[in-house]
Amino acid sequence: MTQPCEEIASPLLPIWDMSIPDIPQRSRLYSLAPLGPDSCLVESLTSYLCRLAYEHHVEVGTLIQHSIAPILGKQYIAGDKSRSISSFVRFANPINGNGTMASDWVDALRSLTLRTDLTLLTLLVSADALSQRDLLQPLRQWCPLCYDSWRRQGAIIYEPLLWSINGVAVCTAHWQLLERHCPYCSSSLPWLTWRSRPGYCSSCGRWLGSAHRHGQAGEKEMYIAETIGDFLARRTQLTPAIPREGVIQTLRNLIASTTAGNTAAFARCFGLPKTTLWELVQGYFPPSLPFLLRLCYQLRLSFLQFLTGVEHSALGESPVSQGQTLKRDVRRPFDREKVQQALEGILADRQTAPPSMREVAQRLGYPARTIKGHFPVHCQEISYRYAEYRKQRGQLRKAHLRQRIYEAARAAHGQRLTPTYRRVGALLNAPGTFRERDARRALLDIRSQLDRETGGEYVAEMSQPEMEKRPGNFEAREGTNTICY
Ligand SMILES: [Zn+2]
Numbered sequence: 001m002t003q004p005c006e007e008i009a010s011p012l013l014p015i016w017d018m019s020i021p022d023i024p025q026r027s028r029l030y031s032l033a034p035l036g037p038d039s040c041l042v043e044s045l046t047s048y049l050c051r052l053a054y055e056h057h058v059e060v061g062t063l064i065q066h067s068i069a070p071i072l073g074k075q076y077i078a079g080d081k082s083r084s085i086s087s088f089v090r091f092a093n094p095i096n097g098n099g100t101m102a103s104d105w106v107d108a109l110r111s112l113t114l115r116t117d118l119t120l121l122t123l124l125v126s127a128d129a130l131s132q133r134d135l136l137q138p139l140r141q142w143c144p145l146c147y148d149s150w151r152r153q154g155a156i157i158y159e160p161l162l163w164s165i166n167g168v169a170v171c172t173a174h175w176q177l178l179e180r181h182c183p184y185c186s187s188s189l190p191w192l193t194w195r196s197r198p199g200y201c202s203s204c205g206r207w208l209g210s211a212h213r214h215g216q217a218g219e220k221e222m223y224i225a226e227t228i229g230d231f232l233a234r235r236t237q238l239t240p241a242i243p244r245e246g247v248i249q250t251l252r253n254l255i256a257s258t259t260a261g262n263t264a265a266f267a268r269c270f271g272l273p274k275t276t277l278w279e280l281v282q283g284y285f286p287p288s289l290p291f292l293l294r295l296c297y298q299l300r301l302s303f304l305q306f307l308t309g310v311e312h313s314a315l316g317e318s319p320v321s322q323g324q325t326l327k328r329d330v331r332r333p334f335d336r337e338k339v340q341q342a343l344e345g346i347l348a349d350r351q352t353a354p355p356s357m358r359e360v361a362q363r364l365g366y367p368a369r370t371i372k373g374h375f376p377v378h379c380q381e382i383s384y385r386y387a388e389y390r391k392q393r394g395q396l397r398k399a400h401l402r403q404r405i406y407e408a409a410r411a412a413h414g415q416r417l418t419p420t421y422r423r424v425g426a427l428l429n430a431p432g433t434f435r436e437r438d439a440r441r442a443l444l445d446i447r448s449q450l451d452r453e454t455g456g457e458y459v460a461e462m463s464q465p466e467m468e469k470r471p472g473n474f475e476a477r478e479g480t481n482t483i484c485y
């Protein structure tokens with residue numbers, strides 16, 4: 001008769017523990033820790049997704065296709081077709097926000113990684129308190145200096161959630177404007193693509209870090225980035241969902257203290273639509289981020305205080321330098337002489353492209369309205385030159401576009417093909433070209449010209465009203481005399 005192993009082992013080996021150890025639940029994907037969860041540079045969910053794919057040695061699209069889409073089971077990413085996922089990822093930035101898409105993705109990634117701290121990589125804490133409208137920056141922006149310094153230090157390259165928030169235009173670590181175009185291919189980039197990788201251009205694949213400073217930030221941009229960074233850093237101390245009532249109450253208190261409860265006067269004072277403000281105060285809908293930031297900046301209130309009604313001191317020391325906040329709270333005296341010199345320098349410079357008044361204000365660090373009040377003539381001249389410059393640039397662009405359409409239409413015609421919107425758009429590698437009225441007119445002219453040359457082979461049937469319609473509304477019927485869009 002055989003004896004159980006425990007019975008044999010216990011007298012011989014008393015230290016042999018035969019009980020089964022407590023093995024934690026296994027996660028399907030690597031349980032990657034998010035970066036900076038309690039700092040102002042906390043990682044975004046899109047960045048986390050890229051790093052997770054990188055850790056598994058697969059592309060982001062492949063990870064979504066095989067692991068996330070099947071458990072999400074949502075209409076917007078239905079099926080596992082790579083084409084549908086490719087087009088979805090380009091508009092995936094709402095997963096960093098505060099809507100259903102963000103909560104769906106957090107739940108899906110939580111079930112795959114078993115991490116419970118992924119909500120911090122989104123703005124879900126403000127789901128009830130902030131409108132989803134205008135909450136996020138639609139296209140990617142980044143700080144080349146941050147990328148460069150992280151690479152030098154051998155740190156992990158990622159994208160902070162702060163960079164994806166609408167209204168944030170400045171890096172809080174380097175106080176310079178964030179980049180929005182790749183310096184090599186000039187592309188503006190989506191937050192996610194099939195092959196996204198933090199720190200690299202998703203269009204040309206080149207490294208986006210750089211040690212060169214450029215684009216000095218203005219006071220308003222600095223204030224906004226700092227106050228939102230402060231809010232992100234303190235979210236771990238807040239309730240899981242900020243109630244809308246707190247924001248509405250702060251707004252009511254402000255109206256009571258500044259205009260003695262007169263909503264219309266408050267709206268006039270801050271240049272807000274009266275009806276919208278009244279509806280906001282009634283709590284009919286949550287306020288938008290740009291609206292809150294405008295009030296925060298004008299009243300020098302912290303964003304967190306506005307959202308929660310909680311005083312700063314009640315939440316302890318801010319991770320953002322108190323010295324910096326205090327410095328910005330103090331009104332800077334207007335340096336008339338320095339500003340005059342700068343304005344005269346700008347007007348004397350005929351070599352570089354004329355700047356807008358907004359850009360001048362950012363460079364000098366004073367509100368445009370203040371500068372205009374002191375130097376109305378200089379400012380008028382700067383605005384005039386900028387408007388002229390924009391007009392010329394627009395005309396040049398249109399002439400260039402017209403030339404390209406002409407060449408593409410000729411090329412199609414040379415191959416005995418009808419130069420349709422779709423075909424010429426494809427040849428230009430820009431299918432949306434003919435949404436522009438001037439582009440449609442240009443093709444109409446070229447086709448009329450070709451019509452004259454060929455004796456009305458295919459253009460006669462194209463009527464003016466049809467040309468004015470948006471492209472894409474007509475079915476392409478190639479090889480016939482029907483107009484194809
Ligand atoms: Zn930076």
Ligand SMILES: [Zn+2]
Pocket residue numbers: 182183184185186187201202203204205206
């Ligand atoms: Zn590029």
